[in-house]
Amino acid sequence: MSQEKKNEKEWMNNLIIPFQKENIPFYRYSEFENVKFITKNVYKATFKVSQKTVALKNLYLNDNDKFTPDNLIYENLAKKIKRHRKLEIHDSILKFYGATKQENTNNYMMILEYVNEGSLRQYLKTDFQKMDWNANLNLAKQIANALMHLHSNDIIHGSFNSENILIHNGIVKLNVFGLIKINSDSLSFLTNNLGPIQYMDPQHLGLFNTFSKNKSSDIFGLGIILWEISSGNPPFKMEYSSHIDLLNNIVKGKREMAIPATPHKYKEIYTDCWKHNGNSRPDISQVIKNLSEIIISDTSVEFETPQPYNAMDVELENLNIQNEEPEPEPEIKPNPPFVDFTTTEVNVFIHDLHKFLIYLFNRQCRTIRSIMIKNYIRERKKNPVKILYEMIRHPSYYWFTSLIGFFYQYGIGTVVDNQMAFKFFSLAANQIIDTFSSNSSHLRKLYNNNKKIGIFSLAFMYLTGLGVEEDTKKAFRIYQELANKGFLTALHNVAYCYEKGLGVKENAEKAFETYLKSAEKGCPHSQNKVGGCYHYGILITKNQVKGFQWFLKCALAGNINAMISVGYDYENGRGVSKDKKEAFKWYLKAAEKEHDTAQHNLGCYYYYYYRDYKNAFELFKKAAENDDVYSQYKLGKFFYEGSGIKKDIVKAIFWLNKAKENANIDADRLLNEIIRNRMMQ
Numbered sequence: 001m002s003q004e005k006k007n008e009k010e011w012m013n014n015l016i017i018p019f020q021k022e023n024i025p026f027y028r029y030s031e032f033e034n035v036k037f038i039t040k041n042v043y044k045a046t047f048k049v050s051q052k053t054v055a056l057k058n059l060y061l062n063d064n065d066k067f068t069p070d071n072l073i074y075e076n077l078a079k080k081i082k083r084h085r086k087l088e089i090h091d092s093i094l095k096f097y098g099a100t101k102q103e104n105t106n107n108y109m110m111i112l113e114y115v116n117e118g119s120l121r122q123y124l125k126t127d128f129q130k131m132d133w134n135a136n137l138n139l140a141k142q143i144a145n146a147l148m149h150l151h152s153n154d155i156i157h158g159s160f161n162s163e164n165i166l167i168h169n170g171i172v173k174l175n176v177f178g179l180i181k182i183n184s185d186s187l188s189f190l191t192n193n194l195g196p197i198q199y200m201d202p203q204h205l206g207l208f209n210t211f212s213k214n215k216s217s218d219i220f221g222l223g224i225i226l227w228e229i230s231s232g233n234p235p236f237k238m239e240y241s242s243h244i245d246l247l248n249n250i251v252k253g254k255r256e257m258a259i260p261a262t263p264h265k266y267k268e269i270y271t272d273c274w275k276h277n278g279n280s281r282p283d284i285s286q287v288i289k290n291l292s293e294i295i296i297s298d299t300s301v302e303f304e305t306p307q308p309y310n311a312m313d314v315e316l317e318n319l320n321i322q323n324e325e326p327e328p329e330p331e332i333k334p335n336p337p338f339v340d341f342t343t344t345e346v347n348v349f350i351h352d353l354h355k356f357l358i359y360l361f362n363r364q365c366r367t368i369r370s371i372m373i374k375n376y377i378r379e380r381k382k383n384p385v386k387i388l389y390e391m392i393r394h395p396s397y398y399w400f401t402s403l404i405g406f407f408y409q410y411g412i413g414t415v416v417d418n419q420m421a422f423k424f425f426s427l428a429a430n431q432i433i434d435t436f437s438s439n440s441s442h443l444r445k446l447y448n449n450n451k452k453i454g455i456f457s458l459a460f461m462y463l464t465g466l467g468v469e470e471d472t473k474k475a476f477r478i479y480q481e482l483a484n485k486g487f488l489t490a491l492h493n494v495a496y497c498y499e500k501g502l503g504v505k506e507n508a509e510k511a512f513e514t515y516l517k518s519a520e521k522g523c524p525h526s527q528n529k530v531g532g533c534y535h536y537g538i539l540i541t542k543n544q545v546k547g548f549q550w551f552l553k554c555a556l557a558g559n560i561n562a563m564i565s566v567g568y569d570y571e572n573g574r575g576v577s578k579d580k581k582e583a584f585k586w587y588l589k590a591a592e593k594e595h596d597t598a599q600h601n602l603g604c605y606y607y608y609y610y611r612d613y614k615n616a617f618e619l620f621k622k623a624a625e626n627d628d629v630y631s632q633y634k635l636g637k638f639f640y641e642g643s644g645i646k647k648d649i650v651k652a653i654f655w656l657n658k659a660k661e662n663a664n665i666d667a668d669r670l671l672n673e674i675i676r677n678r679m680m681q
Contacts (some may be wrong), residue, residue: 021349024081025098027111032056054097055115059108086177089151092146094166094173115168120225121234123167128232133263133296136229138268142172147222148284150176151215151320152281158213160221161199162228176678198235202276216278223273230262230270232415245257257385259414265294274446288440345663349382350391354400358449361456361489363558365522368595370410371626377412384413399446401428402453409457409466418467425461449480451576456482457488463493463502476503488523495526499539513538519550527554527564535565535575545636548575555586564598565588580609582656591619599623600631607634613644624655633667640674649674 007545032054041058043608087093094121095113102109120143131139143165150157157164157176166173201217224235235256258267267292275281282290356376360369377384388407391397397404405424408417455478459591461467463475475499482490495514498507512533518526527550533539535547548569554562565585570579584605590598603619606612617638623631636656639648653674659667 001331003046027100029099029100029102029109039118043109053114055112056100056109057112059110082451087149087155089119090149091174092142092144092149092174094175112473113168113173115166115173117167117169120162120167120172120228121163124162124228124232129417129419137266137291137296139172140226140229141288142292143174143225144222144284144288146172146174147218149286150174151218151284156215156368157218157221160218160225162225162234164223197250202253202280203278214278215283215488216281219281219287220278222254222284223270223281226266226270226273227256227259230259230266231256233411237411252393257383260389263294263296265290330550346382348393349380350400350403353377353387354403354446354450357403357406358453361453365525365528365559365561366460368560370406370412371594371596373406373410374412386413388413398427398431400450401425401431402450405454405457418461420467422458422461422467425454425457429458430454452482452487456487459493463497472497472503474503488518488521489525491518491521492523492525493531508539510555515539522557524554524557524559524562527551528565530557531562531565544569547577555589560590560593560595561600563587563593564595564601567598567601580605591622594622594626596623596628596631597627599626600628600634603631603634614636617644624658627662629659629662629664632656632662633664633670636667637670640670 031048031453033048035043035045035056038044038055043056044053046053047058081096094115097111097113100109100111101107117126120139132150143356146156147160155176157174158470164175166175179549201213201220212452228234234437245493255271255274264326269287272280272282273287353373353376357369357373360372374384386405388404391400391404391407401424405421405428407413408424409421410416431451458468459475459478459482462471462478464470476494479490479493479497483494491514495511495518497504498514499511500506512530513532515526515529519530531547531550531554533547534543534550536542548566551562551565551569555566563586567583568574569576570583570586572578584602587602587605591602599619600623603616603623606616606619619633620631620638624635632655636652636654636659637643638645639652639655641647653671656667656671656674660671
């Protein structure tokens, strides 16, 4: 026998033995081609011979572990394969084809059916805006039928959530494998990325050491999924309390609010499914029966979203921008009913929030505005869903239609809906109200600001093609008209169009000239941009001293991004002498505005320079809750090591898992270390 054949025989024996017990088909990794990373631990590949496309999923085996029949991870896999073979005849169950192993590694992989539209979560993120309620209901029925197949075979899924439900050409494929990973029972619900707490039976969350999951636990997860289909968002996406508090609140009965325009019968179904007491939840057959009774054309809705009086295009007569086609005349409201904004708490809040939005348009960049609006709502302990509802139902809602449009544009209190945003911005831009007869300067200012924000926002939507067909020339014309009327933020965007060649011929010299003109007139956006141009040599010769001077001027005007740049310049001596105290001061100013990067940087200052672990912890916690991935890792490490805080392994794993979900490699390594240590105890 040749040495080559001996090596191949030895290789095959070493690999196949662990799989013989369950007769699992095993394939050499070299039999695949075009292996491409998809997401997390999943790859797309093609069988060379049959050219069949499959998915390869890692089995999460640590380097020092051996894959043998007496190994816990093997037992887990074997158990799941036994379960799968009872189910695989159903079209909605993801097919299992066998296993493979990458050469010269300890990386075993399952070979699974390939799906082309990803998880339900990904599918809703991509396609939700195109789906109507008939499509939503069809999806809900498919998922319920797949769960019915499991329960009729006396199988509990145990991790029923939108990441374990896959979609292929619009057809549901239920993943019954979940993660194959060594976990101690008490930690499994926190370390399992495919089992987020929002979908888990609150009875299990409250008593995870003593309460076993059962069929009603899957029904609870189904209820959350049905709500998710109605929303397009994962549950508690807009939850502002800490994630540990969220866990406790779910146990205490916290649930998501119904989405406007949800069929009443559908709402009843999912609220029955997510009742706290498992004995009060319906079984899967009752859920399917109830879903089958819904007829979309006959359903009533929670409330209808008021449509704008007139869905005209953005162009206004007083801006002298002509349309290709004539538009109907805008509705004129000479004496609109106006509710005094000092009469109720709701009115005062909406009025103040609208004023804050106007301030943000003048002072902060686009990426910061939505963060600050969300923080404003959170700090005042308001529910964004209720605020949006109150605005839409308000008898004087047309005074702040730009704010409603902003909520839709950034998914505040609702799902992101650019078409609805466009409609409300159009209403703000085009509605004509006689404010002079009221003899109120306050009312005129409110009306003019609402209109200005509406027009400006529509220009951005034309520029980017969000909610409307892209038309950069139209966007540039609108920016130019607004700039001519003294709106400096619009002048800044005119410069941006020149820089990028959007709607006008690219002209670097004209771009910088316009940025500088806007900056010298006091526009913080342009001041920050001019600082960046000098700092990095963009559009102009590099001069870090001038760059710092413009950053400082902009920061003094209240721009948060500029504050961070000033802090970074002081910390690293860019354009100014190094000064740790000044850097700290500017990071603190930005952090107080709830900017996650500033909070993280300030936390690092406390940790590394001052050894003040308590303050560092508080800042990392704030930044982590604002979705800063580096702070999520730091927070998990704090809880694991007990640095300046009581050691808490459960919270450590929770935050490290959040960081890992956001692709933080350090968090992944520390999680594996924790799990190995727990298994050795």
